[in-house]
Amino acid sequence: MQFVSINDVVIRYDVAGAGDRKPVIVFINSLGTDARIWDLVLPKLSEDFTLVSYDKRGHGLSDLGKPPYRIEDHAADLAGVIDHLGYANVIICGLSVGGLIAQSLYATRPDLVRALILSNTAHKIGTADMWNERIAKVEAEGLGPMVDGIMGRWFTAAHRVPENAAYRGYCNMLLRQPVAGYSGTCAAIRDADFTEVAKNIAVPTLCIAGAEDGSTPPELVRSLADLVPGSRYHVIENAAHIPCVEAPAAYAAVIREFLAQLPGE
Numbered sequence: 001m002q003f004v005s006i007n008d009v010v011i012r013y014d015v016a017g018a019g020d021r022k023p024v025i026v027f028i029n030s031l032g033t034d035a036r037i038w039d040l041v042l043p044k045l046s047e048d049f050t051l052v053s054y055d056k057r058g059h060g061l062s063d064l065g066k067p068p069y070r071i072e073d074h075a076a077d078l079a080g081v082i083d084h085l086g087y088a089n090v091i092i093c094g095l096s097v098g099g100l101i102a103q104s105l106y107a108t109r110p111d112l113v114r115a116l117i118l119s120n121t122a123h124k125i126g127t128a129d130m131w132n133e134r135i136a137k138v139e140a141e142g143l144g145p146m147v148d149g150i151m152g153r154w155f156t157a158a159h160r161v162p163e164n165a166a167y168r169g170y171c172n173m174l175l176r177q178p179v180a181g182y183s184g185t186c187a188a189i190r191d192a193d194f195t196e197v198a199k200n201i202a203v204p205t206l207c208i209a210g211a212e213d214g215s216t217p218p219e220l221v222r223s224l225a226d227l228v229p230g231s232r233y234h235v236i237e238n239a240a241h242i243p244c245v246e247a248p249a250a251y252a253a254v255i256r257e258f259l260a261q262l263p264g265e
């Protein structure tokens, strides 16, 4: 576990895997989670790639900064982590809001991006009314009353059983995120529209959907894939919004297959 201060915001990150000589993949977590959502996927890629994961601001052990945020704030943090590590031309894998951050990084620092994996995300997620309602609710009541609804979008019914300790652990993960980090990131999602950016992406791009995703359903992810020239689209079965947790083997396999076909650097 390592820390770096980017523009006075402390960001927690990890570097794992094969080391500098291999291609680098940077993973961006979703709303209400931290970098541990990648824990089951990283070991499946670690022999062949250098793997960077981090807690975006307002989540995990990273600083809160000054919410509400813009997606560009999150993307500047990500650029800061990559610059700090001395990498360029990396593969960016972002889940949900992480996919918005990935598109923003591509728009602002294309020099850092070799390929994009846009997972369970879109060019635009939800409506301003939906996000304003969610922000008002979480700021008034905290995350507790929202857990069941959120989990119903994140995980399939088969996963959401009390006997599943992992399911209960992910409820804990959500509940332990700072409310201001959660609501601040909701504001960033509300204000983000990457439609024009998506149409102009010129690096290899894979769009991943979860068959039962209640947050960014397959048809929404498909609409992103339709915008990105030459992109690939893949649906992971038996998974919802966070397939890296529910279907890590399938998730790692589709990433591997995509990266095997990348042109050489």
Ligand SMILES: O=C(O)CCC(=O)CC(=O)O
Pocket: 029, 030, 031, 032, 095, 096, 097, 098, 125, 150, 153, 154, 189, 214, 215, 216
């Ligand atoms: O997961 C995200 O990063 C944002 C999408 C969302 O609304 C997640 C949820 O359903 O709570």
